[in-house]
Amino acid sequence: MKDADRIHGAAHESHIHDSAIKHVTGRAEYTDDITEPAGCLHAYIGTAGIAHGHITALDLDAVRAAPGVVAVLTADDIPGRNDISPNGLDDEPVFTSDLVQFFGQPVFAVVAETRDLARRACQLAKIDYAPLPHACDIDAAEGADYPDVTAPLTLERGQVGPALNSAPHRIQGRLRVGGQDHMYLEGQIALAIPGEDDEIALFASTQHPSEAQHMVAHTLGVPANAVVVNVRRMGGGFGGKETQMNLFCVIAALAAKKLGRAVKLRPDRDQDMEITGKRHDFRIDYDLGFDDQGRILAVDGVFAARCGWSSDLSGPVTDRALFHADNAYFYPAVRLQSRPIKTNTVSNTAFRGFGGPQGVIAAERMIEEIAYALGRDPLEIRRANFYRDGADITPYHQTVEDNILSRLVDELEQSSDYQTRRRAVLDWNARGGPIRKGIALTPVKFGISFTATWFNQAGALVHVYNDGSIHLNHGGTEMGQGLYTKVAQVVAEAFQVDISRIKITKTTTEKVPNTSATAASSGTDLNGMAALDACTRIKARLVEFAAAHWNVPRETVQFLPGRVTMGAQTVSFDELIKAAYMARVQLSSTGFYKTPEIHWDRAAGKGQPFYYFAYGAACSEVSVDTLTGETRVDRADVLHDVGRSLNPALDLGQVEGAFVQGMGWLTSEELVWEGAGRLRTHAPSTYKIPLASDRPRIFNVRLADWSENVKPTIKRSKAVGEPPFMLPISVFEAIGMAVASLADYRICPRLDAPATPERVLMAAERLRAST
Incomplete structure (x- = not known):
């Protein structure tokens, strides 16, 4: 194949991860690497020291008086809803003020001048409890007649009882399968920056920016349009940052809005592992x-x-x-x-x-x-x-x-x-x-x-600038898996340009709304199709323009590597874009995709x-x-x-x-x-x-x-x-x-x-x- 007919970074080619060199040289910027705004404060979470029981007394005076402490937040400081349940069951308070249901449950948060001062101040809390019996595994919970946390499911086909009874061989057994910690290299972290009026911006390590946006909005008691959540990359997620990040985003946002200063929340690895969910055993x-x-x-x-x-x-x-x-x-x-x-x-x-x-x-x-x-x-x-x-x-x-x-x-x-x-x-x-x-x-x-059928949708935003460079944004998040690179390859092939022309920008709720979590292995399926839809819309306008401008039938306009042909005429991609811009052709488009055929009762x-x-x-x-x-x-x-x-x-x-x-x-x-x-x-x-x-x-x-x-x-x-x-x-x-x-x-x-x-x-x- 001639070089003129080759697209560097096209779909179906092995192409380097867009951040690979940054990863190995340490230049990849994660949330904790973002330059902190002047006056940035740091938060840490104070947790319960029993697995089950009622809080009978909460004395935080020594915490408030500790060096460097600016504020202490409890459930009373939440202006909106004290709930971050991702399924709307209203069973997951940000802070508990009475019933403790697991060892490590958040009770309060300290905001201080440094992270170390906040962490040390948390240890000064005096909490009295009235303990209740607890059950920490399946057998104990079943023996204590604990309820199901949500409605169970039954799948059934055929006559199971008769088929088992008539089978020539029958075996009954039990298998126990353990859980697993996500052990992402980058832990949970959120940086909240207050804006004017009810606005707040967050930079977080989350797989689900839209959900974090909505959780912050309803705990602050503001509309979703007041909250912007940004994610450039994560140092691993594996599902552990789909819902578990909500807690950290909400606490950072609460503190930032209350104090009018930027607040960062990054727990120690020990606390991260103690208070975040695992794989179900x-x-x-x-x-x-x-x-x-x-x-x-x-x-x-x-x-x-x-x-x-x-x-x-x-x-x-x-x-x-x-x-x-x-x-x-x-x-x-x-x-x-x-x-x-x-x-x-x-x-x-x-x-x-x-x-x-x-x-x-x-x-x-x-x-x-x-x-x-x-x-x-x-x-x-x-x-x-x-x-x-x-x-x-x-x-x-x-x-x-x-x-x-x-x-x-x-x-x-x-x-x-x-x-x-x-x-x-x-x-x-x-x-x-x-x-x-x-x-x-x-x-x-x-x-x-x-x-959950409604999650099978995605949006994208593509801009082609008048110099021929391309800006790509979509609702998927990059956690090291290469999603950004794959979607950029789709765009490069669509326009028949080198992938180096495409600027991959951070995921943000202010560009593509109502996004689904990057989960269920669907990130490329959904966001790749949404980005392709946006490209197809822009290309249709370009074809319409080129056919009229060069006076050729539409079907003769073809995008080839780095160039566009109109019958016997050829111009570079840059020349086409410049001419289209001068003719006031819209060079930007949103794209959308929803997975067809699926349904579930x-x-x-x-x-x-x-x-x-x-x-x-x-x-x-x-x-x-x-x-x-x-x-x-x-x-x-x-x-x-x-x-x-x-x-x-x-x-x-x-x-x-x-x-x-x-x-x-x-x-x-x-x-x-x-x-x-x-x-x-x-x-x-x-x-x-x-x-x-x-x-x-x-x-x-x-x-x-x-x-x-x-x-x-x-x-x-x-x-x-x-x-x-x-x-x-x-x-x-x-x-x-x-x-x-x-x-x-x-x-x-x-x-x-x-x-x-x-x-x-x-x-x-x-x-x-x-x-």
Whole structure:
């Protein structure tokens, strides 16, 4: 291809992340790097020291008298609504003045000249309590008859009871799946700057600027148009900044408006971890019927989740766990029920996968149960149960279309040399010894769209300036995943210009209103289409102008790399734009997109909540020391479907990162609350995320470059943020196989997650005792 016909940074090319060089050189500006306005104050949050009880006395005199303290805020200082519940259930006060519902609940905030002075002043508060009994886990809350934090969901199809009773084989079991801290590199932070009248501007690390805008507005008692929320980039989010940032934005804004000075709020990592929500941990009970060939006949499952003290996003998270409890498999008769249980712990929230991982791992556990019961290779059982023609209806009554799983799995089985390596693993384990090996190949089917249908919309704003440079703004937020770069590539290709012409600007509520959270893997799908819509509108005006100006038919006007042709005539892009400007052609446009076809009736448990499915498969091999419980991932092979990739380099990075983060969830990351209800794993020193040394020793990751989305998504691509997170379930299953070798693979080891060395060792001892 000639250079003249090449667009640097066009869609479907690997192109460097727009902030990559800034990231590695330290020049990327985050919220804490913004130059503080003159007189900027700093806030810190004072929290409750019990898990459940009433506040009987609150003495803040010593706090107010502490050095550098300018103000102390309590619930009485909130002029509007004392609530930041994201779902309108009015169950999440900013500050509590009476009932404490978890250890670390915000009671007041100190505003001081420095952050250190504010933090130290918080420790001088005297709070008396009348303690109440507390329940910090699912079993305790159930025993204390705690309520659900939101309405549960049931998905049902077929006659489950009769199908279970008539099944040749039936297994009942329980799986516990642990939670996970987001451990973003940049913690929660907000900077609020008061303006004139009722105006206030915030710079924050949030995935949902519009929600932060509305929360600040209603706590201040002002309209949304008085509040502007700005986000240039985040140092990670993973769902932890979808709703949890509301608290920090609101407190900073309250203080700024009360004092008429800028206020920054940045908690310590310990406090950040103590008072922000996590991935929900689940207790999953399953009743499974199957035949002699390993085909599933019926599934009855109850998915109980530790939700915490308020509803937050627990309703949709537990709903989505049910949506993915089938994973890749057809259940002829099925009943799935959620139990979003209230506990006296921090309110759990969105996390990469949004309940999907907990559903998928349940499906894979049932496959594992069948394989061990029948003495078969789990991959055979998986294949026997894959969705296929005539068996393609999900538990929520959506038809599975574009099912490419069989091709993906077949291709990965060959490229990973699964069968040869499985035989080698069996031979190794047959020799005995403390080091046992395991191998597993697991699939992923993941639905893409917000299940809250109204969130499936996006807006964009594109300006073309008269020098030919382009300004791009949309409602998506950049948290390192490359969203800004991908959308800029879409715009570059639309205008056939070099990506360097495009200025990617911060997300702000004053340019694109009513945006949805950058979540549910939908950021590129939604914002890319909205930006393309804006470009299409501008291009239509340019074509109309060019046809009239050069007196040619409209159909002869073509945008080519760096130039525009009108029949036999050619001008540069810059020349066209300058001429159009002089002729008073509008060179700016908004764009809008809403996902088509989707609908969902929650009461009936039926609909089409997902626009399409993304698929993937992973083969992992592990070594397990059965004397210590330590595990090592020797090799992982991944083949993942992203449709027609907008940027293969970025997509590969997302798959690799998701795999390692998922490994952490399943092997090392463990949340521990002590008896009094305090989180003890509240810092990197007590909470173990994967290290570089924990990555698979051999790590082969490929994209299914033959795939193309059958739905007209942006450039026929597919979402990549969440689906690959479930690929390391193959690691978890491989660990199970290694342990199962101790009982000649006759007993399902029933490991709970995370498979920490302690849990692996206890499972190994159980199986040794059974022989």
